[in-house]
Amino acid sequence: MFETPRKSIKTRDAWSESQEELSETQPVSPVGTGNRGKKKKKRKPQQHAEKQLASSLQICTGDPCERKEQSEKRYTDYDTDEPILRGIFQIGKKSHDVLLTSRRVTWSPIQPETPTGHVETLRHMECVELKDVFTVKVKRRRSAGQQTGGTLLGITLFQCQKKGSKLKNREIHFNNMSTDHCEIWFKNIKEILSGFQNRPKSLKVFVNPASHKKEAYEIYRDDVAPLFQLADIKTDVTISARKGHALSILKESNLDAYDGVVVVGGDGSVAEVVHGLLLRAQMDAGRDTDSIFTPVRAPLPLGVIPAGSTDIVACSLHGIRHPVTGAMHIIMGNHQEVDVCSFSSFGRLLRFGFSAMFGFGGQTLALAERNRWMPPGQRREYAVIKTLANLNLCLGMFVCRPEDCELSYLPVKKVQTETLDPVKNESIKDEHVIEGSWSTTQGLFLNISVMAIPCLCSMAPRGLAPTTRLNNGSMALIAARNTSRSEFIKHLKRYNSVNNQFSFSFVETHTVQAVKLRPRSQGSWSDNVSEDNRDCEFKNPPIISSEETYLWNVDGDLLEAPSELLIRVHPQLLTLFGVDVEEAEEPHTKCSCI
Numbered sequence: 001m002f003e004t005p006r007k008s009i010k011t012r013d014a015w016s017e018s019q020e021e022l023s024e025t026q027p028v029s030p031v032g033t034g035n036r037g038k039k040k041k042k043r044k045p046q047q048h049a050e051k052q053l054a055s056s057l058q059i060c061t062g063d064p065c066e067r068k069e070q071s072e073k074r075y076t077d078y079d080t081d082e083p084i085l086r087g088i089f090q091i092g093k094k095s096h097d098v099l100l101t102s103r104r105v106t107w108s109p110i111q112p113e114t115p116t117g118h119v120e121t122l123r124h125m126e127c128v129e130l131k132d133v134f135t136v137k138v139k140r141r142r143s144a145g146q147q148t149g150g151t152l153l154g155i156t157l158f159q160c161q162k163k164g165s166k167l168k169n170r171e172i173h174f175n176n177m178s179t180d181h182c183e184i185w186f187k188n189i190k191e192i193l194s195g196f197q198n199r200p201k202s203l204k205v206f207v208n209p210a211s212h213k214k215e216a217y218e219i220y221r222d223d224v225a226p227l228f229q230l231a232d233i234k235t236d237v238t239i240s241a242r243k244g245h246a247l248s249i250l251k252e253s254n255l256d257a258y259d260g261v262v263v264v265g266g267d268g269s270v271a272e273v274v275h276g277l278l279l280r281a282q283m284d285a286g287r288d289t290d291s292i293f294t295p296v297r298a299p300l301p302l303g304v305i306p307a308g309s310t311d312i313v314a315c316s317l318h319g320i321r322h323p324v325t326g327a328m329h330i331i332m333g334n335h336q337e338v339d340v341c342s343f344s345s346f347g348r349l350l351r352f353g354f355s356a357m358f359g360f361g362g363q364t365l366a367l368a369e370r371n372r373w374m375p376p377g378q379r380r381e382y383a384v385i386k387t388l389a390n391l392n393l394c395l396g397m398f399v400c401r402p403e404d405c406e407l408s409y410l411p412v413k414k415v416q417t418e419t420l421d422p423v424k425n426e427s428i429k430d431e432h433v434i435e436g437s438w439s440t441t442q443g444l445f446l447n448i449s450v451m452a453i454p455c456l457c458s459m460a461p462r463g464l465a466p467t468t469r470l471n472n473g474s475m476a477l478i479a480a481r482n483t484s485r486s487e488f489i490k491h492l493k494r495y496n497s498v499n500n501q502f503s504f505s506f507v508e509t510h511t512v513q514a515v516k517l518r519p520r521s522q523g524s525w526s527d528n529v530s531e532d533n534r535d536c537e538f539k540n541p542p543i544i545s546s547e548e549t550y551l552w553n554v555d556g557d558l559l560e561a562p563s564e565l566l567i568r569v570h571p572q573l574l575t576l577f578g579v580d581v582e583e584a585e586e587p588h589t590k591c592s593c594i
């Protein structure tokens with residue numbers, strides 16, 4: 001969305017970049033200054049410019065009727081978007097006629113007139129929308145080590161370019177050695193760009209150096225920080241020293257100085273920061289989290305730079321695990337409202353998050369965490385194989401069997417209403433969510449998943465919960481009842497393909513607002529220590545559930561919860577930097593272990 005500029009900005013920022021030579025410099029002819037009060041005096045050259053542009057737009061190849069329609073449409077478009085500046089710049093090797101309006105920069109090569117008086121430029125006309133430009137810099141040639149000054153070469157626009165789900169930085173160089181000319185263009189473009197108010201100017205950044213292959217810091221330093229610097233974003237970076245470090249900072253520090261928070265890491269790190277941001281918002285709003293409360297929204301948007309092993313949140317938000325794409329969504333201020341779950345037990349808030357798994361999902365994570373000494377992919381596969389192998393088995397004093405649970409859920413009921421628009425005299429259809437009533441079921445469950453976001457990842461490109469969206473105000477409840485090992489494996493395998501993973505008689509799915517789970521067996525999934533991993537258990541003591549607690553996988557983090565857990569969805573509680581995507585564009589990874 002384009003918003004009108006609010007303020008002027010200091011314009012003498014210097015940008016030192018290439019050593020490239022200008023082979024040619026064109027004379028300078030600005031047609032306007034952006035000062036609309038003086039517009040009348042400048043009318044003549046502008047009219048001439050528009051006339052020339054209009055005539056050039058009429059010359060194009062293809063079907064004449066289509067051509068006329070196209071040229072009229074484009075001319076109308078340009079006509080409503082008033083020219084602010086017009087001048088000559090060298091772009092690439094050619095001189096170009098460049099036009100700045102409040103929405104875009106358009107350029108076409110300067111060519112001699114044909115005998116008919118037409119200038120054949122449309123074919124080569126190019127433009128960049130200013131909503132896609134994140135910064136403008138003055139371009140100078142400097143010798144090695146020179147910090148200031150240097151020969152002025154022109155200005156450069158930095159565009160956020162989209163290729164599929166991937167976003168990247170594209171530089172467009174407008175070369176002209178006239179200081180006055182460049183300054184006017186720089187000032188005007190900078191002023192227009194300052195009107196995009198969602199774009200952050202100051203960020204609090206958390207980096208988890210322990211994520212995945214321990215490369216999060218390098219990813220931030222090499223791929224992300226230079227882009228933030230280019231976009232003139234101030235950053236305050238904390239390298240997380242331990243689990244819970246980001247949470248304690250978010251709970252204690254004053255966040256007023258920031259326009260957003262960024263986390264560089266995997267899903268566990270994202271979950272910690274999401275919880276911290278929302279907990280802080282509840283504390284500031286005086287909410288009593290020891291009761292069933294209505295949470296307030298987090299005041300700051302959160303950006304996610306993927307550096308973990310699965311990166312489900314980044315995939316669901318960007319469609320791809322690509323740190324530069326994450327950084328670009330932040331720089332461009334792309335806001336996406338996202339539903340969040342709260343996890344509470346006996347009225348007390350345990351944490352905020354996006355997804356939870358109980359049973360198989362909790363058990364595999366517990367086993368993987370106990371074997372952190374293994375490389376990430378290997379320990380995940382090991383945990384999946386081991387848990388599947390032990391399914392329905394008794395290992396010494398530990399029993400791996402489905403959970404005996406009482407599962408209650410509050411379904412989302414949507415009703416359509418129809419009202420009459422008195423002005424347009426047409427009916428308006430509206431959808432409302434109404435309070436349903438709790439349903440309760442019980443029995444043996446192999447796995448229960450509750451997800452407020454689709455949870456896209458390379459193993460499940462359409463998501464672990466493809467029926468939910470980032471902000472549809474509901475959660476997907478997927479419950480797999482007890483079945484044979486081979487049927488359960490078939491169900492798991494289908495996440496990888498386009499086939500419906502839920503078309504099994506033992507799987508039920510519901511769209512819900514709340515879920516309550518009461519496991520009735522004691523300690524069944526709590527551990528599965530077998531002879532062959534006794535050694536590693538000794539080095540990494542197992543997470544032992546007491547009689548009263550159960551292990552959940554909440555956003556890839558282990559949560560030890562008492563025997564009753566209430567999960568509620570809170571529509572659009574958080575703003576993330578990103579967009580809603582249908583499918584992950586990730587290279588499709590097949591789980592080799594099942």
Ligand SMILES: Nc1ncnc2c1ncn2[C@@H]1O[C@H](COP(=O)(O)OP(=O)(O)OP(=O)(O)O)[C@@H](O)[C@H]1O
Nearest residue numbers: 210211212241242265266267268269308309310311
């Ligand atoms: N300095 C640190 N040392 C160890 N653990 C940390 C540190 N800082 C944060 N943590 C914790 O590490 C946990 C796992 O990190 P993270 O989720 O980023 O990586 P991952 O597990 O490799 O990725 P994914 O969750 O995508 O599989 C998080 O719960 C986080 O709280």
